[in-house]
Amino acid sequence: MTRLKNALRGHFIAPVPTTGAEPADSDYLELAKWISGVTDDTNEETDDTGFYDGDGTKETTVTGVSGAYTFDGFYDSEDPAQALVAAKKYKIGDDRKLWHKIVSADGKKQWTGLATVSDIKAGDGDATDYEAFGCKLTFNQLPKEKAITPPSGGGSGE
Numbered sequence: 001m002t003r004l005k006n007a008l009r010g011h012f013i014a015p016v017p018t019t020g021a022e023p024a025d026s027d028y029l030e031l032a033k034w035i036s037g038v039t040d041d042t043n044e045e046t047d048d049t050g051f052y053d054g055d056g057t058k059e060t061t062v063t064g065v066s067g068a069y070t071f072d073g074f075y076d077s078e079d080p081a082q083a084l085v086a087a088k089k090y091k092i093g094d095d096r097k098l099w100h101k102i103v104s105a106d107g108k109k110q111w112t113g114l115a116t117v118s119d120i121k122a123g124d125g126d127a128t129d130y131e132a133f134g135c136k137l138t139f140n141q142l143p144k145e146k147a148i149t150p151p152s153g154g155g156s157g158e
Contacts (some may be wrong), residue, residue: 008105011038011069013081013098013117013137022112023099029081034133035073041136042067067111068138069102075123075133085135086122100137103148113143 012028045064050056076082088096100115121134 004105006038006105008107009038010101010103011071011137012101012103013084013115014101015084016094016097016099016114028099028101029084031071031081031085033073033079033082034076035071037072039070039072040068041070041138065142066138067113067143068136069100070119070134070136072132072134075121075131077122082122082133085117085120085133088117089120089122097140098137100139100143102143107150108148110146110148111143112146113139113141115139 011031013031014023014027014029017023017027043066044062045066047061047063048058049061050058075086077086084098088098096116096118098115098117099112101110101112103110115137117135117137119134119136121132124132124134
C-alpha cells in the first residue's frame, strides 16, 4: 500500500439547507486554503466489564463515538469555507450546525454528516503574526460512510 499525504484527504463543509436535507455536492466548500493542520479529536466512550463465561479479564466495549476534527491555519476572510465558519462565531444552538464531508486520501470513501462548529478563531494572534484561523467540527451523529466510484470513461487507454 502506498503512503498518502494528509493533504490529499478532503474536508468539505456546507450550510444546512432550510429543507434540512443533505446539500448537493456543488454546495460543499473545501476547508483547505491556508489550513496547515487537521487533528482527529474523536472521543470514544468505553465500558470495561469482566464476565463469568471468560476468565474474569475485563473486556472493553465502545459504547459511543463522537467524531471531531480540529483545524488550524491562517485566516483568509475571502475564502468561502473560512467565511462560512467565521459567520457562525457569534451564533448558538442550531445556527452552529454545518454539513461536514470527509473524502479519504485515496479518494475511495467518504463520510458525511451534520456537525456542530465550535472553538472558532477567525483573526487571532500576536501583532507580528498572520491572523490565525481555527475551528472544531464535531459530528452530531455517526457520519454515513459511502464508497466512491470513479467516473466511467477516461481509462488508461491501454
